[in-house]
Amino acid sequence: MRANAVLFWVLCAFFVVETVLYAAWGWWSRANVEWTGTVAMALCAVLSALVAFYLMHAARQLPRLPQDHREAEPDADDGEVGQFSPHSWWPVLLGASGFLLFFGLATEIWISFIGAAVGVVCLVGWVFEYYRGHFAR
Known part of the structure; x- marks a missing residue:
């Protein structure tokens, strides 16, 4: 630090x-x-x-x-990095809906409504990804 x-x-x-x-x-x-x-x-x-x-x-x-010590080994602070969704398409679709949202703000406002609706569906799909389908627990 x-x-x-x-x-x-x-x-x-x-x-x-x-x-x-x-x-x-x-x-x-x-x-x-x-x-x-x-x-x-x-x-x-x-x-x-x-x-x-x-x-x-x-x-x-x-x-x-x-990691602040000069003599520390690279694996001295191996910890939990996080949990990542394997083979998840929801972040890509959520990014596309964000593109539609801001593209609609720049051109026609009705495109923003479509982007917002698709964004809500993608966000719900991403949150509940582990509750159904192939990766259900």
Whole structure:
């Protein structure tokens, strides 16, 4: 965790330097600062500083993890990764329904209703995948 915090502090320093250079370049080339990009990069610096501060604080509160030790073996922290649905088509169909939903927002609203309906069916199918069919328990 401490290594991640250091990376975010480096990222924060990079954004601070880039913000200053961007504002100075705008002032030098056009005699005014381009505020949208300057504020956006400054907010990126603030966001990375917030994440780095949280990670530093959390690293002090938690015990050291096996992956934090330099001499640790790769399999020192083999744990449960999660349960994944084998051969499941529901996530693909749910992504397609999301595409229909947002495509309908961009073109015609009635396509969004079809995408939302298909999305509800796909979400219910994905949630109840292990209660029926080949992988029922």
